[in-house]
Amino acid sequence: MVNRMAMAFSRMGLKPLLRGLILVGLLIIAGYLVRQYEFRELLDLISFSASGDVGWLHGQLAYVVLGAFFTAVGGPRQAVGFFAAYFFGFTPGTALAMLASTLGCLLAYFFARLFHDTAERFIRGRVEVARRIWARDTFWVTLILRLLPVGSNVLANLAAGASKVPFLPFLAGSVTGYLPQTVVFALLGAGVNIGSTTQVAISVALFVASTLLGLSIYVRYRRRLRNGADTDTPE
DSSP states (O other): OHHHHHHHHHHHOSHHHHHHHHHHHHHHHHHHHHHHHTOHHHHHHHHOGGGHHHHHHHHHHHHHHHHHHHHHTTOOHHHHHHHHHHHHOHHHHHHHHHHHHHHHHHHHHHHHHHSHHHHHHHHTSOHHHHHHHHTTOHHHHHHHHHHSSOSOHHHHHHHHHHTTOOHHHHHHHHHHHHHHHHHHHHHHHHHHHHTOHHHHHHHHHHHHHHHHHHHHHHHHHHHHHHHTOOOSSOO
16 A cells, blocks of 8 residues: 555655645744734734624634635635634634535535536536546545645636536535545644644644545556456445
8 A cells, every 4th residue: 555655746746845844834824923923913812802602703704705716706714714723723623614615615516506607618628528527436536636636626626517426425524534635734823823833743744644544545546457356435
């Protein structure tokens, strides 16, 4: 399995993982800058902390709406997870980020379903390719795309919607695939907020582990396709 994963990395190249690690570094820097320079007005605006419990709830709802639109137009969902936990804490931040990422996914998916021609201009004629790839194993292909730090999240959503891949397996694969990195980046954001170097280091290690998990599923899926297996899940 290690050799197969090494070969898969060789085929893909290290750029996707490096891009992910660069994003981790940028978010850490952004979080420490907010913490260092005490942007209280920004914190109050986003978390509504000055308005009591009701305002804090409104802040959560506002964050979900903004996060959904942000991810729907191609913003990194990892950043949504990071700042959700930074401003609201790890557990509520994880839940808010998952909700925002899922809603953003659905916005792009149904936009492509309703405005097929417009979506095709963005994805540049990849509808047939998407339909062929996702036709048989929608859940597993979607899960792999979400777990691996490759490609564009919004292009995947638009391609899925325009090619009319089955909605429920697509949604299930997306939510399942979103969860590991959402937890990782929420842990990272919470760690930066409290200044925990250990928590930040654990987050980075978990990010690499989640990428390797996606790669492992990808390797098994490719092997199943080559072997012509008819089972519904990778080995």
